[in-house]
Amino acid sequence: MQNEILNETGSAAPSDSSSPESLTSRAYLRLKQDIISGRLMPGRKLKIEELRRQYDIGTSPIREALSLLTSDHLVERWDQRGFRVANVSEGEFSELLKTRCWLEERALRESIANGSDEWEERVVLANHRLSRIPRSEASDHFVANAKWEEAHKHFHMTIISECGSSILLKFCKQLYDQNIRYRQLSGSKAYPKRDIADEHNAICQAVLARDANKAATLLIDHYKNTGTFVHSELTV
Amino acid sequence: MQNEILNETGSAAPSDSSSPESLTSRAYLRLKQDIISGRLMPGRKLKIEELRRQYDIGTSPIREALSLLTSDHLVERWDQRGFRVANVSEGEFSELLKTRCWLEERALRESIANGSDEWEERVVLANHRLSRIPRSEASDHFVANAKWEEAHKHFHMTIISECGSSILLKFCKQLYDQNIRYRQLSGSKAYPKRDIADEHNAICQAVLARDANKAATLLIDHYKNTGTFVHSELTV
DNA sequence: AAACAATAAAAAAACGATATATTTTGCCAA
DNA sequence: TTGGCAAAATATATCGTTTTTTTATTGTTT
Numbered sequence: 001m002q003n004e005i006l007n008e009t010g011s012a013a014p015s016d017s018s019s020p021e022s023l024t025s026r027a028y029l030r031l032k033q034d035i036i037s038g039r040l041m042p043g044r045k046l047k048i049e050e051l052r053r054q055y056d057i058g059t060s061p062i063r064e065a066l067s068l069l070t071s072d073h074l075v076e077r078w079d080q081r082g083f084r085v086a087n088v089s090e091g092e093f094s095e096l097l098k099t100r101c102w103l104e105e106r107a108l109r110e111s112i113a114n115g116s117d118e119w120e121e122r123v124v125l126a127n128h129r130l131s132r133i134p135r136s137e138a139s140d141h142f143v144a145n146a147k148w149e150e151a152h153k154h155f156h157m158t159i160i161s162e163c164g165s166s167i168l169l170k171f172c173k174q175l176y177d178q179n180i181r182y183r184q185l186s187g188s189k190a191y192p193k194r195d196i197a198d199e200h201n202a203i204c205q206a207v208l209a210r211d212a213n214k215a216a217t218l219l220i221d222h223y224k225n226t227g228t229f230v231h232s233e234l235t236v
Numbered sequence: 237m238q239n240e241i242l243n244e245t246g247s248a249a250p251s252d253s254s255s256p257e258s259l260t261s262r263a264y265l266r267l268k269q270d271i272i273s274g275r276l277m278p279g280r281k282l283k284i285e286e287l288r289r290q291y292d293i294g295t296s297p298i299r300e301a302l303s304l305l306t307s308d309h310l311v312e313r314w315d316q317r318g319f320r321v322a323n324v325s326e327g328e329f330s331e332l333l334k335t336r337c338w339l340e341e342r343a344l345r346e347s348i349a350n351g352s353d354e355w356e357e358r359v360v361l362a363n364h365r366l367s368r369i370p371r372s373e374a375s376d377h378f379v380a381n382a383k384w385e386e387a388h389k390h391f392h393m394t395i396i397s398e399c400g401s402s403i404l405l406k407f408c409k410q411l412y413d414q415n416i417r418y419r420q421l422s423g424s425k426a427y428p429k430r431d432i433a434d435e436h437n438a439i440c441q442a443v444l445a446r447d448a449n450k451a452a453t454l455l456i457d458h459y460k461n462t463g464t465f466v467h468s469e470l471t472v
Numbered sequence: 473a474a475a476c477a478a479t480a481a482a483a484a485a486a487c488g489a490t491a492t493a494t495t496t497t498g499c500c501a502a
Numbered sequence: 503t504t505g506g507c508a509a510a511a512t513a514t515a516t517c518g519t520t521t522t523t524t525t526a527t528t529g530t531t532t
Contacts, residue, residue, distance in 0.1 A: 022315050022316060022513095022514070022515095023514080023515070024303075024514085024515095025315070047484075047485090048484080048485070048486095049483095049484075049485090057515090058514090058515050058516050058517085059485090059486095059515090059516075059517085060296060060299065060514075060515055060516075061514080061515070063296065063300060063485095063486090064299060064300060064303045067260075067300045067303045067304050068303050068304075068306070068307060070304070071304060071307030071308070072307075073403075079258050079261065080258060080485075080486080080521090080522060080523075081484090081485080081522090081523070081524095082484070082485060082486095083485095095400070095401045095402060095403055096403065098400065098401055099401045099403045099404050102342050102401075102404065103339075103404075106338050106342070164331070164334065165331045165334055165335045165338075166331060167309075167331055167332065167335045167411070168335050168338065168339075171407055175403070258485095258486070258487095259486075259487070260486080260487095283512075283513090284512085284513070284514095285512080285513095288488090293487085293488095294486085294487045294488040294489085295487085295488070295489085295514095296486070296487055296488070297486075297487070297488095299513095299514090316493090316494060316495070316513070316514075317494090317495070317496095317512090317513075318512070318513055318514090319513095
């Protein structure tokens with residue numbers, strides 16, 4: 001199903017080795033992961049033949065997956081000249097951050113206005129689980145922890161999940177993924193200084209108190225703080 | 237180029253008969269038009285073989301185009317069971333309308349805050365051109381006028397064009413296209429009663445006066461009015 | 473002699489046709 | 503009537519051909 005393909009990013013293909021999904025889905029998820037994680041660098045040419053050999057998947061599924069990624073702004077298509085990984089720029093990152101704040105603020109306010117008790121419980125749970133996962137896999141130097149990334153995305157998507165518009169939610173997810181890529185590319189060296197867990201706790205509290213203004217301010221600050229780090233890394 | 241494919245909807249392939257675009261783009265545009273205009277009904281099975289013969293284009297470009305349309309929510313992919321035209325529902329239309337209002341209000345306010353003099357001129361021009369095109373091709377009964385549709389989209393996109401985020405603008409365009417489909421499907425019999433030109437003039441005036449609150453209210457009312465007509469048609 | 477242009481060769485992408493795997497449908501038996 | 507099996511239809515994937523683009527080499531001009 002298309003929705004499953006688009007929504008789940010990292011957690012796909014759990015334990016089942018012989019995935020029943022189509023090869024297109026598999027190619028889509030692998031390519032998406034490889035681009036978001038920074039393994040495939042911006043601007044890099046995506047030669048069909050190369051990918052075909054590497055992923056052991058035919059050209060059609062690869063092409064379809066690349067077409068799909070094009071809509072996510074992770075891949076660019078140059079008519080008659082193939083595909084390449086979408087470029088990054090400071091300007092685009094500013095736009096991304098700005099747009100994300102606009103959309104997520106709206107979604108958060110709607111969620112706080114409409115969210116059920118069951119939703120509150122999901123928020124608490126998501127925050128708790130996130131707090132229990134270390135940000136980095138190593139304690140002395142920073143190594144991105146995929147589990148943390150997954151839990152982090154889940155927390156942020158949970159607090160806006162009851163906004164009443166699956167369309168808006170989809171847009172937010174898309175922008176979130178684009179943002180991860182910028183985070184990964186910028187090295188993330190500066191992060192550990194901030195106590196991110198505290199920020200999440202504060203957001204969680206404001207959400208549970210149904211204090212929309214406070215929650216929105218905290219969320220936007222949370223994003224903008226991260227943004228300045230990414231920006232400074234990008235400029236160097 | 238991907239951008240050209242995604243942005244221009246109706247006005248593509250102007251006079252040049254031997255289009256230099258890829259067949260994928262051509263298939264994408266034709267299918268998009270056929271779905272938006274309602275020629276291909278919601279839920280209709282899109283058999284590759286059938287489309288291949290009909291459009292005289294190979295299977296690969298057709299599949300790629302369908303994948304692309306999937307991201308626009310105009311086509312649904314059922315894993316291993318092919319593609320079909322996205323279904324419509326009252327619930328989805330409500331969401332669409334709501335989301336559109338949220339996003340376009342934000343975009344309009346930003347445009348009004350940041351728009352240049354040159355932008356004001358573009359707004360005036362877009363409104364003028366729209367006002368000169370008849371809504372219906374026939375005077376006694378309603379026949380959708382493609383020229384009017386194009387000018388209408390152009391007017392609405394122009395007033396939000398200086399929002400400072402090409403990402404947000406892309407989302408708005410996508411939602412606008414989805415909305416056209418609902419309009420076309422609901423017959424549009426009720427419309428001519430309203431004086432839509434007046435509504436556009438009022439919006440235009442408020443925009444030029446840089447009265448963000450008034451412009452936003454007028455725009456949202458404009459959309460919600462149309463929405464109630466579509467809703468009533470959909471319920472029948 | 474160096475730089476630019478033109479042509480040719482190689483590489484890559486787009487397309488279309490064929491083959492394989494999956495699903496659906498129809499029929500027969502229990 | 504229902505369950506299962508088989509056959510047909512349909513979707514997905516691979517492969518080979520054609521067209522386009524890019525690069526390299528050679529020739530010409532300044």
